[in-house]
Amino acid sequence: MKKTIIKGTGRYLPSRLVTNEDLSRWMDTSNEWIIQRTGIEQRYWIPEEGGVGVSDLGLEASKIAMSRAGWEPGDIDLIIFATLSPDLFFPGSGCLLAHKLGLTTTPALDIRQQCTGFLYGMATADAYIRSSLAKRILLVGAEVHSTGLDISTQGRDVTVIFGDGAAAVCLEHVETDDKKAGVLASCLHADGSLAESLMVYAPASRENPRIDEKMLEERKHFPTMDGRNIFKHAVRRLPEVAGEALKKAGVPLESVDLFIPHQANLRINQAFAKSLDLPESKVYNNIQRYGNTTAASIPLALDEAIEKGLVGSGSTVMFLGLGAGVTWGSVLYRF
Numbered sequence: 001m002k003k004t005i006i007k008g009t010g011r012y013l014p015s016r017l018v019t020n021e022d023l024s025r026w027m028d029t030s031n032e033w034i035i036q037r038t039g040i041e042q043r044y045w046i047p048e049e050g051g052v053g054v055s056d057l058g059l060e061a062s063k064i065a066m067s068r069a070g071w072e073p074g075d076i077d078l079i080i081f082a083t084l085s086p087d088l089f090f091p092g093s094g095c096l097l098a099h100k101l102g103l104t105t106t107p108a109l110d111i112r113q114q115c116t117g118f119l120y121g122m123a124t125a126d127a128y129i130r131s132s133l134a135k136r137i138l139l140v141g142a143e144v145h146s147t148g149l150d151i152s153t154q155g156r157d158v159t160v161i162f163g164d165g166a167a168a169v170c171l172e173h174v175e176t177d178d179k180k181a182g183v184l185a186s187c188l189h190a191d192g193s194l195a196e197s198l199m200v201y202a203p204a205s206r207e208n209p210r211i212d213e214k215m216l217e218e219r220k221h222f223p224t225m226d227g228r229n230i231f232k233h234a235v236r237r238l239p240e241v242a243g244e245a246l247k248k249a250g251v252p253l254e255s256v257d258l259f260i261p262h263q264a265n266l267r268i269n270q271a272f273a274k275s276l277d278l279p280e281s282k283v284y285n286n287i288q289r290y291g292n293t294t295a296a297s298i299p300l301a302l303d304e305a306i307e308k309g310l311v312g313s314g315s316t317v318m319f320l321g322l323g324a325g326v327t328w329g330s331v332l333y334r335f
């Protein structure tokens with residue numbers, strides 16, 4: 001039977017370190033507030049002068065992942081690029097990354113599913129591999145949030161959360177009789193009735209796609225968030241979708257060695273651990289150092305967990321998250 005395995009991972013962070021103290025100089029916020037409400041101590045943003053897009057960050061992460069997997073660009077059958085902050089409104093960043101890798105015909109697909117982009121990407125890649133449509137898929141999660149954030153006090157609830165960054169995963173097919181290898185289960189969900197709880201209104205096709213003064217005055221190009229509502233849904237959906245994947249795969253909770261949740265808020269992940277009665281050591285957190293890097297957060301944490309030796313051959317890992325859409329999901333994987 002065909003299964004999907006992770007052959008290599010890589011991460012890349014831009015060099016500009018932005019501390020909570022930096023943010024406190026630009027807007028009415030404080031280190032204490034940010035740490036207490038989110039757990040975040042610092043994040044990395046692209047250089048102030050800009051000129052760096054997600055395909056650039058994704059390229060650096062991909063080079064590392066591919067060298068660890070022993071791949072050349074020509075080995076890639078499909079690129080899946082998860083981001084909510086693409087280089088351009090269109091075309092997709094997957095196309096730009098393919099070009100930067102020197103590829104001229106390789107298909108590339110963008111996924112716009114915010115914090116669950118990586119989970120949607122994993123599930124899509126697994127479906128492609130199991131149905132023999134591709135053997136090697138480069139899955140990238142990358143975000144450049146900083147250029148689209150409101151640095152004034154008006155935007156402080158959203159701005160203090162987000163960081164830039166990228167991570168890549170090389171996914172490969174394997175023929176095996178072992179049912180308990182590779183991707184064991186994936187569960188994806190969406191509820192568009194909550195779309196306006198976290199969104200960027202414009203530019204968009206619904207009303208007036210032109211960027212005019214009125215739109216700028218009304219600050220419709222900045223993200224808006226009903227943080228409490230998103231928080232409430234995350235705390236409810238994460239344990240639910242973890243249980244769903246375990247049931248689907250027939251794997252008991254105790255067999256999961258490490259949960260790698262999306263890094264949206266340290267308190268969300270602590271509430272998740274508490275609701276399943278998990279020890280803190282079983283839930284990976286690095287939001288303290290990177291903030292919320294949306295589609296990059298889960299593969300970034302995975303890359304670190306591998307580097308630290310927390311997961312490796314024989315380990316069972318669950319990736320899970322909830323984000324704008326709202327969308328939520330889980331992927332259960334055995335190394």
Ligand code: ACO
Pocket residue numbers: 028029030033034037038084114115116156157158160198226227228230231234264265268292294322323324
């Ligand atoms: N600094 C100081 N004060 C602030 C800040 C800030 N950065 N932001 C908000 N406040 C103030 C508010 O104005 C409010 O003041 P008031 O009581 O005088 O009205 C007070 O702090 C409390 O605000 P809340 O929004 O109720 O604070 P909360 O404890 O809910 O924390 C937060 C806000 C951190 C945003 C939290 O709700 C959260 O993390 N929500 C989930 C976010 C999430 O998971 N997003 C999804 C992923 S992202 C994606 O998919 C793209």
